[in-house]
Amino acid sequence: MSRVAHPAGPRHADVLPADHPPAPPEDLNALDPAIWPRGARRADGVLTLGGIDVRDLATQFGTPALITDEADVRGRAREYVEAFGDGSQVFYASKAFCSRAVLRWVTEEGLGVDVCTGGELEVALSAGVDPARITLHGNNKLPAELERAVTARIGHIAVDSFEEIARLAYYAERAGVRPRVLVRVTTGVEAHTHEFMATAHDDQKFGFSLASGDADEAVRRVLALPVLTFAGLHSHIGSQIFDTAGFEVAARRVLELAARIHAEHGVAIEELDLGGGFGIAYTTEDDAPEVKTLAAGLRAIVAGQCAAFGLPEPRLTIEPGRGIIGPSTVTLYEVGTIKNVDGIRTYVSVDGGMSDNIRTALYDAAYTCVLASRSAAAPPMLCRVVGRHCESGDIVVRDCYLPSDLAPGDLIAVAATGAYCRSLASNYNHLPRPGVVAVRDGTAREIVRRETLDDLLRLDVG
Ligand SMILES: Cc1ncc(COP(=O)(O)O)c(C=O)c1O
Numbered sequence: 001m002s003r004v005a006h007p008a009g010p011r012h013a014d015v016l017p018a019d020h021p022p023a024p025p026e027d028l029n030a031l032d033p034a035i036w037p038r039g040a041r042r043a044d045g046v047l048t049l050g051g052i053d054v055r056d057l058a059t060q061f062g063t064p065a066l067i068t069d070e071a072d073v074r075g076r077a078r079e080y081v082e083a084f085g086d087g088s089q090v091f092y093a094s095k096a097f098c099s100r101a102v103l104r105w106v107t108e109e110g111l112g113v114d115v116c117t118g119g120e121l122e123v124a125l126s127a128g129v130d131p132a133r134i135t136l137h138g139n140n141k142l143p144a145e146l147e148r149a150v151t152a153r154i155g156h157i158a159v160d161s162f163e164e165i166a167r168l169a170y171y172a173e174r175a176g177v178r179p180r181v182l183v184r185v186t187t188g189v190e191a192h193t194h195e196f197m198a199t200a201h202d203d204q205k206f207g208f209s210l211a212s213g214d215a216d217e218a219v220r221r222v223l224a225l226p227v228l229t230f231a232g233l234h235s236h237i238g239s240q241i242f243d244t245a246g247f248e249v250a251a252r253r254v255l256e257l258a259a260r261i262h263a264e265h266g267v268a269i270e271e272l273d274l275g276g277g278f279g280i281a282y283t284t285e286d287d288a289p290e291v292k293t294l295a296a297g298l299r300a301i302v303a304g305q306c307a308a309f310g311l312p313e314p315r316l317t318i319e320p321g322r323g324i325i326g327p328s329t330v331t332l333y334e335v336g337t338i339k340n341v342d343g344i345r346t347y348v349s350v351d352g353g354m355s356d357n358i359r360t361a362l363y364d365a366a367y368t369c370v371l372a373s374r375s376a377a378a379p380p381m382l383c384r385v386v387g388r389h390c391e392s393g394d395i396v397v398r399d400c401y402l403p404s405d406l407a408p409g410d411l412i413a414v415a416a417t418g419a420y421c422r423s424l425a426s427n428y429n430h431l432p433r434p435g436v437v438a439v440r441d442g443t444a445r446e447i448v449r450r451e452t453l454d455d456l457l458r459l460d461v462g
Contacts, residue, residue: 353387
């Protein structure tokens with residue numbers, strides 16, 4: 001890479017294929033039900049969420065704000081439970097978005113909760129989640145986190161390194177508890193997703209490699225420690241996955257290991273956790289499969305592979321995060337400035353940005369957005385929605401069409417921001433992080449309070 005300054009070309013951040021930008025939508029005011037929360041409507045042209053006018057939400061709670069449709073979250077949670085059916089378990093991956101209210105909703109719908117830090121674990125415990133229905137993940141769990149998980153008697157701990165097996169045994173012994181352990185396996189499957197979202201190819205930090213024999217050795221060590229209960233195997237191949245092909249290869253490789261364990265130790269795995277990663281529609285170009293189709297595919301894969309290896313079928317667990325919370329939420333922003341860069345594009349600056357949605361900068365994520373505070377008949381204008389941070393990569397929506405009469409003060413809504421937006425939010429440039437507002441049947445309440453500048457100043461104790 002050249003580090004010598006040179007005159008720039010005219011375009012910035014064009015990473016999309018040559019056929020971009022896509023054609024404008026037929027109706028700029030339309031809300032595609034595959035993308036928007038189930039409770040999203042237009043009433044007299046204005047977007048309503050859970051029966052509430054977004055202008056009222058903006059007045060009451062300020063912008064930017066993440067608005068979460070509770071019925072949507074509960075409905076999707078129920079669909080996962082129904083689709084995977086008896087004998088399987090669905091755990092909500094709280095890293096996608098972790099708040100007490102959401103953890104209560106999903107557990108009331110029959111899900112368990114998957115956490116990957118002590119912080120997420122405390123939210124789950126303080127939400128009243130049954131510890132037996134919590135699994136702890138993470139490639140470097142702190143000793144104090146392992147101790148807390150053991151003493152809280154959570155249901156499962158997915159071990160991720162040899163050091164951790166020894167540390168966990170130490171805390172289990174000390175607490176007189178015998179935790180159930182899953183061994184996280186790196187299957188060598190590369191999910192066709194962004195590099196930073198793929199988690200099971202060999203060259204990465206998670207899990208025990210199957211190819212090197214580390215996974216077999218990890219199981220040996222867990223079985224050799226009477227203070228640990230070997231429950232089964234775990235694999236997570238990545239995120240935003242649209243078909244079962246990757247899961248099929250991963251399941252086959254994990255079950256080959258299960259067959260070796262059976263042959264070597266006479267132990268059949270009780271549990272097979274195939275992780276999360278089920279994709280959702282962010283734009284009309286995403287064709288997300290129905291959950292029941294995915295579920296039928298995964299169950300058939302596991303049944304078929306177990307039959308082929310002569311193994312009893314383990315209990316199947318899956319851990320969707322995005323698939324449950326992602327589509328339920330939209331981010332409301334107020335438009336501040338509109339700058340037409342002649343012959344290139346129009347930049348629409350909003351009152352948030354990469355501090356409330358880093359996914360565009362991090363993963364080249366694509367989003368859909370609409371003018372929310374009114375409908376418009378004006379012709380479409382190709383826009384780039386950008387934030388107010390001191391970074392030219394501070395892009396919220398790389399390419400979208402908004403009406404050409406868009407004006408400062410209008411509200412725009414970005415769809416499908418429930419997963420990995422608020423949970424990845426930062427205070428970059430000392431912007432307070434936005435609140436999260438739950439809407440349901442015409443009522444709204446903040447479930448995560450909007451931060452204030454005072455919150456930030458209180459931390460500055462120098
Ligand atoms: C172990 C594990 N389980 C589940 C998930 C959830 O993935 P998703 O939100 O894509 O369903 C992740 C995401 O990184 C993960 O690492």
